[in-house]
Each structure stands twice: as structure tokens, then as C-alpha cells.
Amino acid sequence: MFFVACNANETPQLGKASVDKVVAAMTLEEKVQLLVGTGMAGFSGENSVVGETQNLVPGAAGTTCPIPRLGIPAIVLADGPAGLRIQPTRKDDPQTYYCTAFPVGTLLASTWNVELVENVGQAMGNEVLEYGADVLLGPALNIHRNPLCGRNFEYYSEDPLLAGKMTAAMVKGVQSNGVGTSIKHFAANNQETNRMGNDARMTTRALREIYLRGFEIAVKESNPQTVMSSYNFINGVYASESRELLTDILRDEWGFKGLVMTDWFGGKNPPAQVHAGNDLLMPGAPTQYEAILAAANDGSLSMADIDTNVKRILKVILETPRFKGYPYSNTPDLKAHADITRQSAAEGMVLLKNTENALPFAPNVKTIAAFGITSYEFISGGTGSGDVNKAYNVSLKEGLNNSGYTLNVDLANKYETHIAAENQKNAPDPNNFMAMFMPKVYAAELLFSNAQLAGIAAGSDIALITIGRNSGEFLDRKIENDFELSVDEQKLIQTVSEAFHAAGKKTVVVLNIGGVIETASWKAQPDAILLAWQAGQEGGNSVADVLKGAVNPSGKLPMTFPVNYFDIASSANFPYDYQFDMQKAFGSFMGQGNAPKEPVRNEDYTNYEEDIYVGYRYFDTFEKPVSYPFGYGLSYTGFACENPTVTGKNGNYTFNVRVKNTGEMAGKEVVQLYISAPAKAMDKPAKELKAFAKTKLLQPGETQMLTLKITPRDLASFDSIDNAWKVEAGDYTAQFGASASDMLQSVKFSVAKEIVVEKVHNVLNPKEKINGIR
Numbered sequence: 001m002f003f004v005a006c007n008a009n010e011t012p013q014l015g016k017a018s019v020d021k022v023v024a025a026m027t028l029e030e031k032v033q034l035l036v037g038t039g040m041a042g043f044s045g046e047n048s049v050v051g052e053t054q055n056l057v058p059g060a061a062g063t064t065c066p067i068p069r070l071g072i073p074a075i076v077l078a079d080g081p082a083g084l085r086i087q088p089t090r091k092d093d094p095q096t097y098y099c100t101a102f103p104v105g106t107l108l109a110s111t112w113n114v115e116l117v118e119n120v121g122q123a124m125g126n127e128v129l130e131y132g133a134d135v136l137l138g139p140a141l142n143i144h145r146n147p148l149c150g151r152n153f154e155y156y157s158e159d160p161l162l163a164g165k166m167t168a169a170m171v172k173g174v175q176s177n178g179v180g181t182s183i184k185h186f187a188a189n190n191q192e193t194n195r196m197g198n199d200a201r202m203t204t205r206a207l208r209e210i211y212l213r214g215f216e217i218a219v220k221e222s223n224p225q226t227v228m229s230s231y232n233f234i235n236g237v238y239a240s241e242s243r244e245l246l247t248d249i250l251r252d253e254w255g256f257k258g259l260v261m262t263d264w265f266g267g268k269n270p271p272a273q274v275h276a277g278n279d280l281l282m283p284g285a286p287t288q289y290e291a292i293l294a295a296a297n298d299g300s301l302s303m304a305d306i307d308t309n310v311k312r313i314l315k316v317i318l319e320t321p322r323f324k325g326y327p328y329s330n331t332p333d334l335k336a337h338a339d340i341t342r343q344s345a346a347e348g349m350v351l352l353k354n355t356e357n358a359l360p361f362a363p364n365v366k367t368i369a370a371f372g373i374t375s376y377e378f379i380s381g382g383t384g385s386g387d388v389n390k391a392y393n394v395s396l397k398e399g400l401n402n403s404g405y406t407l408n409v410d411l412a413n414k415y416e417t418h419i420a421a422e423n424q425k426n427a428p429d430p431n432n433f434m435a436m437f438m439p440k441v442y443a444a445e446l447l448f449s450n451a452q453l454a455g456i457a458a459g460s461d462i463a464l465i466t467i468g469r470n471s472g473e474f475l476d477r478k479i480e481n482d483f484e485l486s487v488d489e490q491k492l493i494q495t496v497s498e499a500f501h502a503a504g505k506k507t508v509v510v511l512n513i514g515g516v517i518e519t520a521s522w523k524a525q526p527d528a529i530l531l532a533w534q535a536g537q538e539g540g541n542s543v544a545d546v547l548k549g550a551v552n553p554s555g556k557l558p559m560t561f562p563v564n565y566f567d568i569a570s571s572a573n574f575p576y577d578y579q580f581d582m583q584k585a586f587g588s589f590m591g592q593g594n595a596p597k598e599p600v601r602n603e604d605y606t607n608y609e610e611d612i613y614v615g616y617r618y619f620d621t622f623e624k625p626v627s628y629p630f631g632y633g634l635s636y637t638g639f640a641c642e643n644p645t646v647t648g649k650n651g652n653y654t655f656n657v658r659v660k661n662t663g664e665m666a667g668k669e670v671v672q673l674y675i676s677a678p679a680k681a682m683d684k685p686a687k688e689l690k691a692f693a694k695t696k697l698l699q700p701g702e703t704q705m706l707t708l709k710i711t712p713r714d715l716a717s718f719d720s721i722d723n724a725w726k727v728e729a730g731d732y733t734a735q736f737g738a739s740a741s742d743m744l745q746s747v748k749f750s751v752a753k754e755i756v757v758e759k760v761h762n763v764l765n766p767k768e769k770i771n772g773i774r
């Protein structure tokens, strides 16, 4: 690369002089300023060195520190995984800055469609670019270790392959706009309870195979510009202070070239973070600046560490639209993005039950009795930094109307009056700082007498009952009235189903939820169940598209729906009866430590005793019945999976399988490739997902050949004694499934002798023994 020659007296300018020259010209103070973000009003106090950067894009989560003398601009970092989160209105400015609320991560993963997710990413990234931000703080891909994690909706799956592939697709899509992403939260951030103080303790095998694997796939396949380290400790060390995690694994082993930033206010020891390779501390506080400066001055932190991180930050800045002077419009094509949202959301909805073709609605269905609060207040996404300030949110009622259906008017009026009154009562106190972080309190469910229901059934063609759930960061979910249905919800499903059945009419349940709920106890009652997830701002339209049959559902579960909460292996080590503690949740935000005390299990530390047996790996291997298995989802048509073949050797295999639409409606199907290992030399799950593919829209009778490939690394397991990824020798079975419990075809292959795929660092070992479940 050639740089414009600099006169010896001239100050080198970023982009004109080499990064090395710019760094050489920086004072220590300037370097440290760059390592620490510009603060967050109302929390840490603005970094004293900074002026107006926080108004570059109002509502963005943070900025880096500009150094005009050297031509270094501030860059803008903004949430989040379901779309850009900025302030929608500005003082003395008639223009609005609404962004598109896309479907939540879990819904996108349910599409199992990497092209679709890349398209969504392209649209999302375009809003980042056109609203003047530089790096999107997403996608988020922590593993769904337990359904009660309050942020699962932001994340993709219980399976690291699916999570990693979805992340790679999203990163490619967003970054195709020339803006950056920040894949988060690295790593093992699987609970919100005491999220800034919890130590995730696990074997290196569980860490590598389950909790790091998705990040590894994403880093290697999509080159994210940045990674966000997580709040928690991993085996006794804060993720943001772990050189083993951020340097030995992320950079040395995986080849990550971008920058690592902390999660907001994460970690306690700024010099240790710098040394670990956590380049940027966000949002940044004067105390961090001072701590780094002091450590540099007393020699406990090396200049080499500081320079390395400064260079990484400068390299990312060089890539940003702001550095390049992109003239952003502030007018992205919100209409086009709404169309993408509507279509992608419909593709990620999962049809869980459909008896006697209750769906799509028969032609004689015209008037719908819509029950359930969230039929009228459809939830587009979760709360916290995963939320988006959108211009509108299509409720189910509106979506059905838009699709030409009439709602039972008396019933709708009753709900709307009730909701308006309850919303007034439950309105969050604007003076309560905590309230802005808490999920909305929805109106209590309405119940109806048998006579009332008989009347409603007589005046409607079908019943729809929406069950809604919302959650967000800071808080994990509860078992009662959240994972489990409330008594009133159970009663509603039961009484409505009975009344409509008695009238010879059907009942459909729509699940407007962000995470897994209990389904086994009530799923026999309705005729159909559509898992709509939190589907973004066009949610009501997307659901209506599926109910009507304009879209044939092709979503598949990215996680298992268990029979009971306590059937889940991690339930033995997950906080479920925790009382929210403001001091703990906000301790670091407020700059206060938590008072020293005896560490409390599942709050201060969580032992991952289920090890690699997360999700279907557990249910399958230990033969526990589930309510709906991983990978499950029905269609309005049928598919056959034919002529499977395998070719290849030494760990590299290509599989072919032909999928045929055997039904009467066009549709898409996902083929899931599960592999069972010989499991002689190593403890292995009964089977693991190793590849997947989705067909195009197949017309009735049409076929498509799908090709799936795997490499030795895909087949390998982590041997924590030798610190190596190994493929066992022996006979393997590859099964093509319609879900983890429904195998359609299988082929066999053998690996002649053990393959040591990769030797890695002996790092991140647990400090205490972690009991296993085998």
C-alpha cells in the first residue's frame, strides 16, 4: 500500500499515513483515550476528554473517542440484534428516525434459511449505514442452555452449528453495507441473573464444543469486524479480562483480526482487559482511563499491549463509513424493509400442531373470535437493548383485517376496553429509572362464562387464542406464569376449545413468545398451534399470511420444547427462584461493588454439570420424552426424502439427498443431517446436527437434490486431556431427519483411523471439579 509522503514536521493523519506512523505520533494520553469509549450520559459520567460525540446519532449505545489532531474520527456503535436501536425523534427536528423491528433472532434461526437471514442482515445493515452508525451491536448467539434465560429471544439456538451458521449469514448481510457487526456476548453468557458477577464453570469440552463453537464458525466464515466480550466470568476469570479467551483462542487459534469491545460496563480491571486483548472498553468511564494511564505509567501494563489494541481500533475505524465520509441519508427504505420483515417472519413461524387441516383457514372462515390480550397487543420483540424504536407494530387483529377477515366485534371491543384500562393502571412510573428496563406488564387475561362462549362461538367461524410472553436483559424468566401458563390462560384455552368444539368449530392457538414455554399439558385441546415467536413490526400480517395459507409454514424449532421444566438437564444448575436484586443488577453501572459474602450457587457461580448435554443432545442420549423435539415443524404439504448417498473419506464427506413435495401445496423443507459416532473412544451424544439445508419453494410433485458437506473438524469432538479436536475411528451413521426425533433416511460411512484435526492451547480450565451427569 502507498501512503502520501508526510513531511517530517506534519502530524500523520489516519488513512494518509500508515497506522504504525499514526500510533507512533500519538501521546500516551491519546492512546488511552482511544481505548476507552466516550461514556454514557447518566451512568458513568462522560469521559472528560470528550465533547459532543454522543449526539452524532442520538440514542446509539456509544462512540469511540475522536482525536482530530491525527484525523481520527469518533465512530458510532449502536444496538442491536433485531434492528438498529436509536432515538426515533430529536429535539427541534420534525424528521423521524424510526428503524425496522425485524423478527427476533430465535425466529430467524427457526427459518433454517441462511440466504434469508443474509437478506435480513442486508436490510438491517442498510439502516445502520443510512442512519450514520458504524457498527451494529449484534448479532447475538449465546446458546439456549436453559429456556428461562431472559435473553434467549435475541439468541439463535440450543445447537452451536445452527447458531454459528445463522450468525455468519447475518454478519455477511449486515457487513455487505460496509458497516461492522459485533458478535456477542463472547462467551457463555447464558443467564441474566447476576449477569455481571456470575462465574460460568464448565469443562473445556463443553466450552469448546457448545459455547465457543458457534463463535468459531462465525469468525471463520464471516469475518465480523468486532466481537463483544461478555459480562460473566468463565472458570473464574472475567471474559473481558481473559487473555486465554480473547487472545489465545479468538486470535491465535481462530485468526480473528478485528477488535474486541467489552459489553457495557463489563469487567472490573481495565489494565487486565487491555492486556487480555479487550481493545475497547465501552461505554467508557474516566475511572477506566485513569486506571489504564496509571498502569502504563507504573509499568504494570506494557506499551506493547496498549499499541496492539490501539492499532486494532484504528484498523476498524479505517473501515467505517464515518471515516470514509459516507453521506448518509437518514432515509432508508423502510417500506422495502417492512416487506422483508413480513416475509422472513412468516418463514420462521413453526406449525406445532394441525389436526384435520385446521390450518390454513378453510374458505368458509370469515369471522374470527380472537381471544388473548396479545391478539390485540401483539409483541414484536423483547425488551432492553434488543428492542427497536419502530414506527408501528401490526397487531394480530390488524393483520387479520388486512387479510380480509372480520373479527368478532363485541369480543374485540371487550378486550380493547379492558386493555386500555389495565394499561393505564400498569403504566410504568416515568420517574422510576428501573422501569425503562423492565418488560411491559400486560393486562390480566379475560375469562368468559360458558354461556358467553357459546354465544361467541355461534357468532364466529373459528377461535384464535394468542398466548404472549415478553422478557429482556437483566432478568431471567420464571417457571410459574411464564414458562408455565397461568391458571387463567389454561382455563381460557380449555373453555374456548370446548365451546367451539361443541359448536362444531375449531380453535387455533398462536404463541407470541420469545422463548420456550410448557406445552405438553394443554396441547391436546386446540386443533392447531402456530408458534409465531416475536415476529417484528409486521407480526400480525406475517401470522395472517400463514393462517390464510398465503405462506406455507416451513419453520423448524431451533431448540427442544420439553415436557416439564425439570426435565431439562441444566435445570439442576440454573436460577429459577431468584428474587431480582437491583444492587446486583446495577452494581457495576453504579460503580459500586457487591458486598463480599459466601458465593451463592447459580447466582455467583453456575456449574454446567450437564456438560455437552444441552438441548436435544441430552433428551436424545438419555431417552427423555419431549413435547416437541429440536428441528420439528409441520407444513401444509408433505415431503419425501429419497436416495441418500455419501461419498468421501478421511473425515471429508459429501451427502446427497432428494426431497420431493408429495402434497398439494407449494412449500419448502429443511433437511437436517444428524451423525452418530462410534462412541468407543469418547463419550458422545446419541447424535449431533452436523449440516442442514433448505429447499427452494417446491411445487407439488417437484423434487430438488440437496448437497450437504462436512469436514473433519465438523466430525471432531474435543479431547480435553490432549487439548485436541479428534475424529474417532470406526463406523458412523448419518441420518437425514425431519427433526431430531424423526429420521427419514440413513447412510453409513467409516473412518479408517483416528484423525487429530487440530491441537489447541491448554487454556480456560475449570478451577474446581465439575460433576458430570454420566
Ligand code: BGC
Pocket (backbone or CB within 6 Å): 061, 079, 080, 137, 184, 263, 264, 385, 473
Ligand atoms: C447489553 C448489550 C448491549 C449493550 C449496549 C448491554 O446492557 O448486554 O447486548 O449491546 O448493553 O446497549
